[in-house]
Amino acid sequence: MSASEIEPAAPAESAAAANAHPSSANPAAVDADRRLHPMSWLFVLIQQLRQFIVPLLALLFFGRGDRNELWSLIGVGVLVLVSLWRYFTYRYGIGGDSVVVRSGLLNRSLRVIPFVRIQNVALHQNVLHRLFGVAEVRLESAGSKEAEAHMRVLKLDDALALESLVRRRGAGAAETVEERADILLRLSTAEVLRLGLVSNGGLVLVGAGLAALSQMVPDVNGRIPERVLRQGLRWVSGHVDVHHFDTAGYALLAIGVIGATAVALKTLSIMLALLRYHGFELSEQGRRLTAERGLLGRWRTTVPRRRIQAWTLEEGLMHRLLGRRRLAVDTVGADEGDEGRALKDLAPIATPATCDALVEHLLPRAHWDRLQWRALPGATWWRLFLPDVPWTVLATFALHWHVGAWGLLALLWLPWTAFKARRRAQRIGYAYSEDLIAVREGWWHRYWRFAELDKLQALQIKRSPIDRRCGTATLWLDTAGAGTLAPPLRIRFLPEADARRIYDTLAATLSKRPLRW
Structure with a gap:
């Protein structure tokens, strides 16, 4: 060896x-x-x-x-x-x-x-x-x-x-x-800084570091946290007593501490983004895509276009404030544990127009910009609202048990949950053509998930007890290389007749085409 x-x-x-x-x-x-x-x-x-x-x-x-x-x-x-x-x-x-x-x-x-x-x-x-x-x-x-x-x-x-x-x-x-290599996307330093702002890499890194430290150093699970907390509270108490803060002062102090922590975590996220994505360049040579990135260390990954199985467009609240999106792909054989091995991000951050142009260039037959999106019935919002009700009731009961009547304020979470469920229901939709199947979901954090029909490996209709009561079903679409953290490729809350009609249509189309890797 x-x-x-x-x-x-x-x-x-x-x-x-x-x-x-x-x-x-x-x-x-x-x-x-x-x-x-x-x-x-x-x-x-x-x-x-x-x-x-x-x-x-x-x-x-x-x-x-x-x-x-x-x-x-x-x-x-x-x-x-x-x-x-x-x-x-x-x-x-x-x-x-x-x-x-x-x-x-x-x-x-x-x-x-x-x-x-x-x-x-x-x-x-x-x-x-x-x-x-x-x-x-x-x-x-x-x-x-x-x-x-x-x-x-x-x-x-x-x-x-x-x-x-x-x-x-x-x-x-x-x-x-x-063949000559054509540059499809190149990220400037300013774009990489924006990527750091929209990511949570700093929070993930701190959490992973604390978890690893707690496993390797016994005192992290015992005396060290207690000693640090005691000394920290003593220091804070001494400084607060000197200034004689009132209620508003304590509130401002808490806001300041939270703000400083958020700024520190975002600064760390920006530093990680610079280390990972500085000099990001996506190029195309023949039928292969190559991505190169990194500041101190460099990653260079080459993959055939046919190996791409599914696509994901994502945008969170910070993405929308900056006018940006993320375009990611699933590839056959990708390993989530080693980010340098697989080509996952075609565009870690880019404008919506740039992301759409990449999809149109790499999937010209899909006609992404001309898809006819179909919405679900508006009454489906309560299906998204229902799972939050028992947890809110349990939390309210626990708070009422410990703090009395003030715990009933937790019920105010229900109107917000209902509002959020309505907005999410309005966003759910699906579209399909002769070459592509696509779904969209999310309100606060939005995503579009789509795949070529030739890349589908399995179709499945699932019905829960509530589905059978309401006459609805969920159509699951499976592709190779799907990551555990990737949004699911599914159409929820479909009327059963529509679910079976789409299932039969897709099954008939797949039976006439060979599976493409």
Whole structure:
């Protein structure tokens, strides 16, 4: 096994791949064996040692923590030897129609990866990569969340050459004329700053950091929060007593603290947006899309357009205030845990006109701007209002039990919930044509979700007890690559007759068309 961390194929799989592509598996038909960058063992070693960073910091700053977690540092020397062993026993070559990977010394393995199977080439550079002029490369295939090959690391020129080779030979041709790359979208620094304003990256980062710290440092769950809270309250109480605040003063102080916290979190979100999306550029070359981004570290992801399964347009309240939207996509085999692997954002932030132009350019047959949207009956608003009623009643009862009559003020949440449900019901709609199915929902946070009919994998009609009572149904539409955080592709509260009519129409259309990846 090499320092590239390439998962070895099973013997049967390797033999089958070699038989399917004899010219590629034959050493005579493959270019001279190549190695990774001479310093690749160092990057593998650093990756292995990252798990020790948090215990070391906890021991350094808090003087506590579980020292048993550091005993494994004795194996650092062993890791160095293993990393060097992997480097010297790793080879890869380029055949006429595939990439051939050889690894191992005592237990040797051969992996043949046809170019036509490679759907995505992801390049990643952190600061250390850029200093050495290297890049981490992933070769991915459709229908799999594991990389076909994960190379740590290649020279940057070799990584770019491999990406170009996959793009040119991915269609199965031995040689293809290199096409010019067209820039579809480029974000300025001002746009990236706006992206930081509309995102909640700072809040997510702080929450994740506190969760990780609570797991690694025992005192975070015990004495540290109590001590910090006690000292903080004592400090605040001392300063407040000096100024003799009245009720209005306390209210202003609370507003000031909340405002300062919000400003700090937004500042952190802006910094994260600059680190992740500085220099964002979306380009098109032939039938492939390439996105490149990052300030200190750089991510470069190339994916065929046919791999895109579903599309999402989103806009929150801050988006609307700034006149912006987000255009995201689902791709086959995307892994939500590694944001650098998959192409998820075609436009992290852009004007509505720019987003619509991108959709029209990449889906010309869909006629996005000419879709006929159908609204649901206005009486469906109570279906959105109903789930909030029992929770509001329970909260009111609990508050009344603890604070008395003042707890009944929680019932004022019901008029707001009813108003919100009415506005959401007015926004729900759907549209479909010969090539596209689309849904829209949301009021405070709006989204449009759509997919080509050829990309649908399953249709399903679901009816809850309330649906059966009201004569309605929900039509679920399934595509490959849908993320757990992506809005669902569904049409809710449809009259049963309409749901079955749309189901029959879509089913008849899908039966005449092959599924496209």
